[in-house]
Structure formats: C-alpha cells, structure tokens
Amino acid sequence: MKRTIKYYKIIWLKHDLPAGLSIFLVALPLCLGIALASGAPLYSGLLSGIIGGLLVSLVSGSQLAVSGPAAGLTTLVAAAILSFNSFPLFLLSVMLAGLFQVLLGILKMGAIANYFPSSVIKGMLAAIGIILVSKQVPLAFGYDQPDFWTSGFLNLFSTHHLLTSFQNFNDHLSRGAIIIACLSLSILLLYKKLYRTKTPFIPATLMVVGVGILCNLLFIKFNSYFLLKPTQLVQIPENIFGQIQLPAFSQLFSSFEIWKYGIIIGILATLETLLSIEAVDKLDSRNRITPVNRELIAQGIGNMVCGLVGAIPLTAVVVRGSANIDAGGRTKLASFTHGLFLLLAVLLVPFVLNLIPYASLAAILMITGFNLCKPKLFVHMWRLGVKQFIPFLATILIILSTDLLIGVSIGLLISVYFIIQNNFQAEYKVSKTIHEGIETYLIKLNSNVTFLNKVKLRKSLDEIPEYSSLIIDGSECNFIEYDILETISQYHQKAHDRHIEIKLIHIEKVQLMVVH
Numbered sequence: 001m002k003r004t005i006k007y008y009k010i011i012w013l014k015h016d017l018p019a020g021l022s023i024f025l026v027a028l029p030l031c032l033g034i035a036l037a038s039g040a041p042l043y044s045g046l047l048s049g050i051i052g053g054l055l056v057s058l059v060s061g062s063q064l065a066v067s068g069p070a071a072g073l074t075t076l077v078a079a080a081i082l083s084f085n086s087f088p089l090f091l092l093s094v095m096l097a098g099l100f101q102v103l104l105g106i107l108k109m110g111a112i113a114n115y116f117p118s119s120v121i122k123g124m125l126a127a128i129g130i131i132l133v134s135k136q137v138p139l140a141f142g143y144d145q146p147d148f149w150t151s152g153f154l155n156l157f158s159t160h161h162l163l164t165s166f167q168n169f170n171d172h173l174s175r176g177a178i179i180i181a182c183l184s185l186s187i188l189l190l191y192k193k194l195y196r197t198k199t200p201f202i203p204a205t206l207m208v209v210g211v212g213i214l215c216n217l218l219f220i221k222f223n224s225y226f227l228l229k230p231t232q233l234v235q236i237p238e239n240i241f242g243q244i245q246l247p248a249f250s251q252l253f254s255s256f257e258i259w260k261y262g263i264i265i266g267i268l269a270t271l272e273t274l275l276s277i278e279a280v281d282k283l284d285s286r287n288r289i290t291p292v293n294r295e296l297i298a299q300g301i302g303n304m305v306c307g308l309v310g311a312i313p314l315t316a317v318v319v320r321g322s323a324n325i326d327a328g329g330r331t332k333l334a335s336f337t338h339g340l341f342l343l344l345a346v347l348l349v350p351f352v353l354n355l356i357p358y359a360s361l362a363a364i365l366m367i368t369g370f371n372l373c374k375p376k377l378f379v380h381m382w383r384l385g386v387k388q389f390i391p392f393l394a395t396i397l398i399i400l401s402t403d404l405l406i407g408v409s410i411g412l413l414i415s416v417y418f419i420i421q422n423n424f425q426a427e428y429k430v431s432k433t434i435h436e437g438i439e440t441y442l443i444k445l446n447s448n449v450t451f452l453n454k455v456k457l458r459k460s461l462d463e464i465p466e467y468s469s470l471i472i473d474g475s476e477c478n479f480i481e482y483d484i485l486e487t488i489s490q491y492h493q494k495a496h497d498r499h500i501e502i503k504l505i506h507i508e509k510v511q512l513m514v515v516h
Contacts, residue, residue, distance in 0.1 A: 012333050019329030020337025022205040026323040026368065027053075027068055027338060028345070028353070029234065029361045034069040038077040040087065040312050043240035045069050046346055047311035051302050053339015056314065057332045059298035062290040065280045066320035066335045067302060069312050072272050072405065073265065077312055080261045089258060091247035091307045096262025098303030098313075101270055101296050110292030116278060119388045120411040122381065123395030125279050127407060128318050129372025130400065132365055139362035140181035142174025142232055176226030177359040180215050184208040184363030205327070205364050212360030232358055236350040244310040265313055266303075271405060273299050273316045280321035323368050391415040420452055430460050439468040445507075446476060451483040461491050466498045474507040485510045 027049050035045025052067030060067075081090045104110070191204035219227040252258065277290045295316070303313050324334050345353050381392045391414045399407030431442045441464055443457075464470050472488060474480055489509045495502045 011330050012337070015328050015330040016334040016337055018206075019324050019327035019334040020341060022327035022364075023066055023320055023324050023329070023334060023338035024341035024345070025205045025209060025361060026364060027066070027320055027342065029358065029365075030071070030317075030319070031069055031342070032234075032236075034071055034074055035312060038069075038074045038312055039081050040077065040090075041243055041245070041310075043243050044087075044310055044312045046236075046240055046342060047244075047309060048306055048314045050339050050342045050346075051305050051309070051311060052314045053335050053337075053342060055305060055339075056298050056302040057335035057339065059294075059301055060290075060332065061294040061298075062277060062280065062316070063288055063331050064284055064321055064324050064329055064334075065277055065290065065295075065316045066324050066338060067273075067299065067314050067316050068320060070269070070272055070315040070317050073268060073313055073315065076261075076265060076268060080265070083257060083261070086248070087245050087310075088248035089251060089255070090261075091245070091310060092249070092252055092258050093261040093265060093307070094311075094313050095247060095304050095307030096259060097266035097269060098300045098305075098307060100263055100266030101300030101303060103300075104266075104270060105293045105296030105298075105300060108293045110274065110294075110296045112274060116275065116408070116412060117391060117415040118282075119381065119384075119392040120395050120408055120415055121275065121279050121282060122377065123392040123411055124275060124399065124408055125318060125322075126373040126377060126392075127396040127399035129369040130396070132319060132369030132372070136362035136365045136369070139358045140177065140366065142177025142228070142359060174226075174228060174232060174359075176216070176219055176224070176228050177232055177357065179226060180212045180228075180357050181359040181363050183211055183215065184360050185366065187211060188363060188367045208360050208364060209356055212357040213355045216355065216357055228357055228359075234353050234356040234358065234361070236346060236353045238350055240346055246310060247307055266300075268405060269299065269303065269313055269315045270296060271408075275408060276316040276318045276321065279318050280316070280325070283322060283325050285325075318372075319365075319368060322372055323364075326368060326371060387418040391418070435469070439465065441468060441470045443470070443472045444476070445472070445474045445480065445484075448479045449474075449477060449484050450479075450481045454483050454487055457484065458487055461487075464498075464500060466500065469501045469503075470495070471503045471505065472507055473505040475505050477506070480507065482510065 031045040031049040032042055033045075035042050035048075038045075049068040052069075056067040077090075080093060081087060084090050084093075187208050188204050191207070216228050216233070218224070273295065274292060277292060277295055281288065281290055299315065306312065306314055320335075320338075324338075327334075329335075381389045391411045394414050395407050395411030397407075398410050401407075429444050429446070431444070433440050433442070443460065449457075461470075485508060488504070488507060489511075492502055492504065492509060
C-alpha cells in the first residue's frame with residue numbers, strides 16, 4: 001500500500017501536476033468563452049470545468065480524458081436558455097440530461113462508440129484542430145472581442161466578418177499582443193525541441209503565461225505604445241459563487257420542453273463524450289481503453305451535479321484531453337489537478353488570473369490545435385487509399401461548414417457506404433469454365449452473405465445465359481441470411497424455364513410463399 005501511494009506521488013509530482021497546470025491554462029478561457037457563447041452566466045462555465053475535474057475524473061475509468069463545458073453544445077444550450085427565458089428552468093434540463101446518461105451507462109449502451117471508423121475519428125480530431133487554431137488567430141493579433149466562439153468555421157470568412165476585419169484592422173490590431181503571441185509560440189516550439197525525450201521541470205505553458213504577464217507589466221511600467229487593453233486580458237468575476245442560481249424544482253413537470261431539452265442535451269452530450277473518449281484513447285501511447293459504460297455514468301453524475309449547482313452541461317473534450325497528453329499527463333490525477341487549480345484560482349487569486357494576456361493562451365491553444373491537424377496526417381490518410389481518405393476529408397469539411405455532430409454523422413454514412421460496397425464485392429465470386437462444350441458457371445459464396453449482397457447476386461444470376469450449367473457453392477460460408485436463401489430458391493425454381501442446369505452445394509432451399 002505504501003509503495004502504491006509513493007508511486008502515485010512520484011507520478012503526480014513529475015507528470016500529472018505540470019500536466020494539470022497546462023490543462024488548467026487551456027481550460028480557463030474555454031470555460032469562460034463557452035459560457036458566453038451559450039448565453040449563460042460566466043460562473044456556470046467555470047463551475048462546469050471544476051465539476052469535470054474534481055468529480056467526473058474520480059468516477060471515470062479514463063486516465064487521460066478531461067471533462068468540462070463543450071463548444072459542440074453551445075448552440076443547443078443557447079437555444080434552450082432562450083426558449084425557457086429562465087436559467088433555473090434550463091438547469092432542470094441539465095439534471096435530466098445527466099440522469100438520461102446514467103441510465104444509458106447502466107443499460108450498457110456505451111458500446112456504440114466502437115462502431116465509429118478510424119477515418120471519421122481522425123477527421124473529427126483534425127477538424128477540431130483547424131477550428132481551434134483559426135479561432136485563436138484573432139486573439140494572437142489582439143482583436144478586442146472577436147467572434148471566435150461561433151461554432152461554424154466558415155463564419156470567420158463570411159462577407160460581414162471579412163470586410164469588418166479589413167476595415168477595422170488597424171483599430172483592432174495590437175502590436176503588444178502580437179509580440180506576446182510570437183514570444184509564446186517561440187517558447188513552446190523551443191521547449192518541444194529541447195525536451196523532446198523528457199519533460200522539463202517548468203512546463204512550457206507556465207513559462208508562456210509568465211512571460212506574457214511580465215511583458216504586459218513592462219508595457220504598463222513604461223507606458224508603452226504596446227500596452228494591452230483590458231479586453232485583451234483574462235477577466236474573472238470577483239465573486240462567482242455569489243451569483244449562483246439554483247434549479248426551479250417546483251416546475252419540473254410544468255413544461256414538456258424541460259424534458260425534451262433534457263433528452264436532446266443528454267443524447268448530444270453522450271455522442272460527443274463517446275467520440276472524444278475514442279479519440280483520446282487513440283492518442284494514448286499506452287493504448288489504455290476507457291470503459292465507456294462507466295464513462296457515461298461518470299458524465300451523467302457530473303451533469304446532474306452541474307444542473308444542481310448552476311453549471312452548464314459538460315462532456316469529455318478532445319482539446320483538453322489532447323492538451324493533457326501533450327503535457328505528459330499519466331493518470332486521472334492530471335484532470336483532478338486541473339479542476340483543483342480552477343477552484344483555487346477563482347477562490348484565491350482572480351486578480352492574478354486577470355493579468356494573463358489572451359495572446360499567451362491563444363499561443364498554447366494554437367500549438368495544441370496544430371498537433372491535431374498536422375499536414376503529415378493528411379498525407380498518411382491519402383496513402384491509405386480513397387476509402388479511408390474520402391470519409392476523413394468529408395468529416396473535416398462538413399464539421400467546418402456545420403458542426404461536429406453533423407460532420408461525424410455524414411462521415412460515418414460515407415464510411416458505411418464504402419463498407420457496403422466492399423461487402424458487395426467480397427462475399428462471393430463468379431467464375432466460368434467450359435465442360436464438355438457446355439458453359440459452366442460457379443458462384444462461390446464466402447464467409448457471411450447477407451441481404452446487402454442480394455441486389456448484386458440477383459444481377460449476377462440474371463446474367464447467366466440460357467442452356468448453361470450453374471453451381472452455387474456455399475461450403476465455405478459461416479452464415480447465409482434468409483434473403484439470400486430465398487433469392488437462390490426463387491432462381492432454382494425458375495432455372496428450368498431458362499434451360500439452366502443448377503446445382504446447390506451446402507445451400508438449403510427454403511419454402512417460398514407468394515404474398516398478394
């Protein structure tokens with residue numbers, strides 16, 4: 001027991017403590033930004049991040065996943081709050097969403113995550129990386145309040161945004177922010193090169209934040225032209241707990257909308273969590289697999305508590321998980337530590353957090369995003385072939401054009417199309433020989449033949465010419481679905497009329513019934 005405690009203490013000090021600090025620095029602006037984008041009070045995003053770190057990480061079976069408010073839910077959350085016109089009513093839906101997730105976990109519905117193809121998961125990761133990088137660029141250039149929290153990537157290039165950006169470029173551009181962002185990126189890249197095989201004692205992210213604060217303090221001291229505006233610095237409310245709203249329990253059954261939004265939030269949060277868990281597991285160099293049913297229960301408990309204490313819904317988030325991995329996190333203590341840092345920060349030192357330039361945090365997020373969408377990933381997927389590359393690319397483009405769930409759904413459909421197409425070609429073979437002057441055709445069925453092969457099998461049977469011989473061999477089949485047996489039996493019944501001699505090997509004819 002003592003050895004185990006000592007081992008985890010060493011792991012925490014060497015790996016999980018610095019990783020937790022790195023996740024904290026990534027999660028802090030995300031918690032605030034997602035709350036703003038959702039039309040919710042600022043404190044609700046911070047509370048969601050704290051609950052994701054301190055509670056969900058302990059219940060979860062994942063060692064590397066990090067939970068908190070998710071950008072993929074902002075549109076739905078904003079719509080729900082607007083529909084209710086009451087944040088306490090919305091909190092009831094969050095609690096119901098959590099209860100729904102717990103039930104899914106108990107019913108062992110988490111296995112659905114295993115059915116998402118690798119190409120779609122990699123496409124989702126790459127799209128999130130692109131969005132993350134693109135939306136940090138305005139912060140790195142020092143824009144006052146850029147609309148970088150909108151879910152659609154293409155909104156960045158809409159006529160309104162583009163023209164406005166050009167017209168007000170000089171007004172919004174901050175030379176001080178650019179200097180800090182460039183210094184931050186240099187530090188991050190240099191650290192990665194110097195400490196390629198080992199973790200530095202001082203995390204790069206901590207040095208980046210320290211340099212950013214120091215630069216701005218120097219700008220203030222010398223009243224420099226590079227001085228940052230207050231809107232270019234992190235802004236934490238002084239007393240977030242004094243603003244907390246609680247759910248309106250007395251109105252739980254007052255509206256069907258409360259239950260409807262609860263189920264919808266539960267479904268979307270579940271899908272985003274399962275996809276994120278799958279993605280984080282793929283990034284884990286130790287190949288640890290998260291028990292997904294336990295994860296759903298953990299997320300459900302987390303969301304029930306979020307609704308209870310006035311926080312917006314949470315999910316497992318790829319950005320935080322990848323930041324954890326990049327920072328060298330080893331166990332769930334990294335996620336717990338990030339939650340602890342969030343809690344201590346908002347309680348003890350909000351004035352210190354308010355000194356952090358957004359440009360420093362933007363640089364951290366840009367490197368994290370770039371690691372998810374490196375050019376070599378696109379080259380690798382291209383080399384795997386069209387059937388892998390097209391779902392991968394389609395997932396990216398559709399996520400950038402719409403949102404994460406629509407993109408993943410369409411990417412999955414494209415992958416299924418290729419699977420079905422491949423199944424058509426692989427489950428039987430047709431060959432032709434000449435035996436005693438008679439054309440003899442052999443259709444050899446392979447492994448498992450299902451209704452997916454029925455259309456093409458019918459076409460192959462129709463192409464058998466008259467006055468020929470046909471052998472259908474099912475001796476190597478593990479399973480032949482009834483639809484296929486019915487098709488073969490129908491053909492066997494009519495083959496005599498076409499003067500085709502037919503022989504069945506290890507294929508059972510079924511009784512046919514005509515439905516009028």
